[in-house]
Amino acid sequence: MKAAMYQGPGKIELTDVPDPQPQKNEYLVKVMYSGLCGTDLKTFKQGHRFFPPPCILGHEFSGVIIDAGTEADQSLIGSKITCAPYVPCHNCTDCRNELYELCNHKDGISSGTFCEYITIPKTVAEKGMVVLSDDCNMVELSLAEPVACVLNSVRKLGFKPGNNVLVMGAGPMGLIHAEILKKFGANQVLVTDFNEQRLAVARELGAHVANPKQTDLRQWIDGQTGADGLTDIVVAIGTPQAVEEAFNYAGNGTTINIFGGLASDTRINIDPNSIHYKEVRLIGSFGFAPNDFKMAARLLQSHSISLGKIVTNVIELKSIEEAFAMSLRQETIKAVISI
Numbered sequence: 059m060k061a062a063m064y065q066g067p068g069k070i071e072l073t074d075v076p077d078p079q080p081q082k083n084e085y086l087v088k089v090m091y092s093g094l095c096g097t098d099l100k101t102f103k104q105g106h107r108f109f110p111p112p113c114i115l116g117h118e119f120s121g122v123i124i125d126a127g128t129e130a131d132q133s134l135i136g137s138k139i140t141c142a143p144y145v146p147c148h149n150c151t152d153c154r155n156e157l158y159e160l161c162n163h164k165d166g167i168s169s170g171t172f173c174e175y176i177t178i179p180k181t182v183a184e185k186g187m188v189v190l191s192d193d194c195n196m197v198e199l200s201l202a203e204p205v206a207c208v209l210n211s212v213r214k215l216g217f218k219p220g221n222n223v224l225v226m227g228a229g230p231m232g233l234i235h236a237e238i239l240k241k242f243g244a245n246q247v248l249v250t251d252f253n254e255q256r257l258a259v260a261r262e263l264g265a266h267v268a269n270p271k272q273t274d275l276r277q278w279i280d281g282q283t284g285a286d287g288l289t290d291i292v293v294a295i296g297t298p299q300a301v302e303e304a305f306n307y308a309g310n311g312t313t314i315n316i317f318g319g320l321a322s323d324t325r326i327n328i329d330p331n332s333i334h335y336k337e338v339r340l341i342g343s344f345g346f347a348p349n350d351f352k353m354a355a356r357l358l359q360s361h362s363i364s365l366g367k368i369v370t371n372v373i374e375l376k377s378i379e380e381a382f383a384m385s386l387r388q389e390t391i392k393a394v395i396s397i
Contacts, residue, residue: 061173062378062395066111067104070379075114077175078168084177085187086125087139089397091200091372092171093118094381096231096319102382114170116395117143120190120200121176130180138194140202141178142186142351143167159210159345172378174397185348188355197372197394198358198365205354205363206346208234212242213350214343215290215313219243222283224307225265227294227318228256230392233263233368235292235317240264241363246282250275256391259367279307287312294318298326305329308338316342368392 061075080086098115100106109115120140126132146153146161153161168177178187190199208231217223223244225235228251239247240263249260249267257267268278279288287309293300296318304314305328332338346354357363371390373381381393 059174060375061114062116062375063112064101064109064115064170068102069111070102070115070382072376072378075173078177080125080127080130080177082127083129083180084127084168085123085130085134085180085183087121087141087176087178088124089119089121089171089174089176090138090196091120092116092395092397093201093204094378094385094393094395095204096229099382099385103386114173116170116172117167118201118203119143119171119176120196120202121397124175127180130183134189138190138192138196138199140188140190140199140355141167141183142206142346142348143171143203145182145185145348148185156347158347172375172395172397174375186351188352190355190359194359197369199355200394201365201369201392202351202354202358203346204231205234205238205358205365206350207231207344208238209350209353210346211235211292211315211317211343212238214341215292215315217242217244217290220245221289222246222248222286223290223292224248224250224279224288224304225260225292225294226250226300226304228253228260228267229294230368231317232256232292232294233259233391234365235294236260236263236265237363237365237368245286248279248282248288253388256388259391262367276306289313291315292317296320298324301326302328305332305338308332308336310336311338312336313339313341316340317344319344365392369394372396 059077063073144164144166146158147163225232247265249265291304291314294317369392371393384390
């Protein structure tokens, strides 16, 4: 089969690798679409300790089950599906405390998804696979995983309808936040970014937008939210400066979520009086719980949310190197690879 093999920073090439053969407890899936995510870009740009080359990247996908082992459900052959790339054990202390992303006993799909075929263990399918309707939008359903990450973020915020939320960063994840927060009943969704193309999409999603290079954000936020101020702030930018800046906009009781990943040796400087006297909460979220993934698939399949404005390019597997280059140059918002 054809696979896009990551060979090290700045190097990815289309190559032939053996077709996977499903074991008795596995499903064989023909990958249809696979999203290009921030982790893939980070790995391609600078490497990643979890993805030593050579390896196949990609984990956001939709596909069709074309074969099943003798111990798997044969009736699912021919079904369109999406599946969580990993699932927790549900038995450890972290899982019992609903910290599923922190589970150290996860199980997952066989490989990255920038390739023609993958296998899914039955144990993973039982916890994380969603069978889709024949008329579903397979491009959008390939992105159930990033939507699940945003649902986890919104849940960790303790979001309630009527809240005023600032999303710092209008990349794909920031824009998915804007889409979901509006649909979940936010009073005001404010989005900031330097990229005017991305701000235009945020505006189309119903958010109020501002470019920090052109706007006094403190004054703008006050004008948009009035006396109520901000209930929640999502920092969807992976820089410590953005986290520190968020405290400048927090009011009494505001929750700040560090959603954008930071390097392990990063340090931030904050005024603890904001936490003590204004009861500002600083939290973080990453990944998703199994129920987040299933809800994401349901929301996409029912068209309760749509990623049509966020997916700006669908690119064939043979052109994946250009997809990485375009994404790094911010010439696309969200690229999906057509397998």
